[in-house]
Amino acid sequence: MAAGRITREHAPQHEVSRRLSRRFQVSLVGEGALVGLVAGALVTLYRLSLSGAERLLRGLTGAAAGSPLLMAAWFAVLVVILVVVSRLLLWEPFTSGSGIPQVDAEVIGRIDMPWHRVIPAKFAEGTLLALAGLSLGREGPSVQLGAMAGKALSRGLGRKRGEERLLVTCGAAAGMSAAFHAPLTGVLFALEEIHKQFSAPLIISVMCSAVASDFLVSQVLGVAPVLSLALVSDLPHIDYALVILLGVLCGALGAAHNRGMFACQQGFSRIGGHLPYSRLAVPFALSGVAAFAWPDLMCGGDAILEQILSPQALTIGAIAALLVGKYVFTTMSFSSGAPGGTLFPLVVMGALVGGLFSSLSTNLVGLSPAFFPNFVALGIAGLFAGVVRAPITAVVLVFELTGSFDALLAVSIVSILAYVTANLLRTDAFYDHLLAALLGTDPDDPQVSGLADGGEKVLRTVHVAAASHLEGKLVREVAWPDNVRVMTIERAGTEIVATGDTRLYALDELLFIVDADAAEDASLKLGLMCGTHLRE
Structure with a gap:
């Protein structure tokens, strides 16, 4: 049984070489641009759909104002929209909320959203909610739609799970770029909030995706920025x-x-x-x-x-x-x-x-x-x-x-x-x-047993650097900081549930959970142990 486990852990090592190859990095850039075009087109259609729904809303409610009969009719319309949106949520629960926590969970490999259901459901729900007038934004759904466009292309190209997550990040950046007409914001948001990692191939791929998306929005379809501020002069x-x-x-x-x-x-x-x-x-x-x-x-x-x-x-x-x-x-x-x-x-x-x-x-x-x-x-x-x-x-x-x-x-x-x-x-x-709530990380969860009772729990990830203190050790051989529990290990696109007998290798990405009160101290210690910078 031990030999079988070692075989599984070493099997994806050829994928590490592929991910570090120049050809792979160049192909990822091209795929990122393709994701940007597809995601940009999808999110642009979504924006246009929301704008049309809001115009219709204001026209209908403006005409109904002052007439008790027409106002009652509008409330009846809201009931119909409520039923339709609820049915869509029951059909595809991953569309609930903004969609950004779902994309976060997708990127770290904790959920696997069905893109072919999420895209039509989210598109229809957002349009109907804009028609109903709820106070909600388009950017979160745009990020989720863009991410699912990236996932769809990844599946179409036959990419493995690890590469798929990179294209999901590219799609998220493209979605934010198209929603705000702000490509650099899309890049930074995808890296800082979603992928939470900065590497040259990833940054270039995400930039290509966001720029391609913004080009499609601003130059081809002519969609204007959502907000433009003009500063008269700088503050003294x-x-x-x-x-x-x-x-x-x-x-x-x-x-x-x-x-x-x-x-x-x-x-x-x-x-x-x-x-x-x-x-x-x-x-x-x-x-x-x-x-x-x-x-x-x-x-x-x-x-x-x-x-x-x-x-x-x-x-x-x-x-x-x-x-x-x-x-x-x-x-x-x-x-x-x-x-x-x-x-x-x-x-x-x-x-x-x-x-x-x-x-x-x-x-x-x-x-x-x-x-x-x-x-x-x-x-x-x-x-x-x-x-x-x-x-x-x-x-x-x-x-x-x-x-x-x-x-x-x-x-x-x-x-x-x-x-x-x-x-x-x-x-x-x-x-x-929101991500912690989505993943159900609470003290009663068997996967997080052993953590200190009480307090908020937060998720963190860290990479094992080559020649670091952790490389080559079994999980049970490591003196982990207090209140830290390793959940999963991503190795070249393959996710491994961490056990005491799992061996750690360079380039492994560890997902762990820790008490919020102890997060700062644990982050410092793990950063030193892994020989790399911890990322939130």
Whole structure:
């Protein structure tokens, strides 16, 4: 039996040589570009479908406003949409939520989504929810659609599981690029949030995918960016005290955003009967009310952005009300499990935070109103970094939205401070928490037994470097840090469930779980033991 196990562990070694070959790296670049074209086309059609649905929504609800009979008819339409979306969710459960945690789990090899079901279901669900007016974003679903396009091409090309995950990452980058019309943001988001690894072949492949997707969107189909900010001038250094204050504020608001979302999800989890109909009924009812009482809150937030970019008519009270209303409606919509994302509403809320901070600073300390767009951009970066914990992506996103390096220093300061502040407040990063919930990593899970009781659990991965302390050892021979449990080992595209008799080799990727309270210490120790940098 031991010989059989050793044979299985050594069998994929020829795949290691292939993955390190120049021919493989060049072919991966070409395949990444192909994924970008296919994913870009799919996500562009998705964006156009959502835009058409939102126009139809506003036309119908605008015509029905003031007529009790027509308003009642609209609520009847919402009931029909609720039933159809629920049926689709029952048909394909992996389409629930934004889709980004599912892509994370796909990349680390924990789930295997059926792309041929996810793509049509997610496309239809997103369009129907836009027609219903729920406060959800298009970016998360676009990432999932792009990732599934990459998986479909991988299966069509006959690629193995390890290469398939690389093409899934390329598709995710293409999806984000097409959704935001921001290719560099797509690249950084895919690497920083999804794949969580930086290597030259991977970066080039992902860049090819994102650039090909953006070219198709902007040059061929002519889809405009979702948001464009024009900065009049750079902030003078004397106002950088306000930049520091905004960074800390965004970190605190990011932590509050996540805690509110997580608490609301726990509340919805207590609804146990007639799922998913009963949970979706709550945001659908709110959407029906908002359609006639406060239509600005509906959908992703394009109507709010139009007001933010022309702020003359907005008072401080109006901005604050829009911020609170958008957060509550988005939280209720997303926490119900509705198939939609939060990234675009998050961008809208960040713009509102920056606009509100600018208006208050103008009244209280005499900040020039001309810097209003600057603080809108800073608010977007700060809240994004505080919620998602991807500060590099936040900086690049603002650069692509403004098209200017003038605000680079201020944006970097805000993003770093927001990231640090949110971490110090001991609140989970948004997508890390959702991924842990998706994988069911709780203390009662037999796979994570042996960890310390209580507290949040987080997932981490690390590569075993050549000639490191771990290379060649059995798992049971390693003195692992306290509260660490190795879950799986990926070796050249093959996933191995870790046991005490599993031998570790160079280039192995270890997936382990650890108590959040001990994560920093465990990360440092494992980084030294593996002879490589740990990645989150």
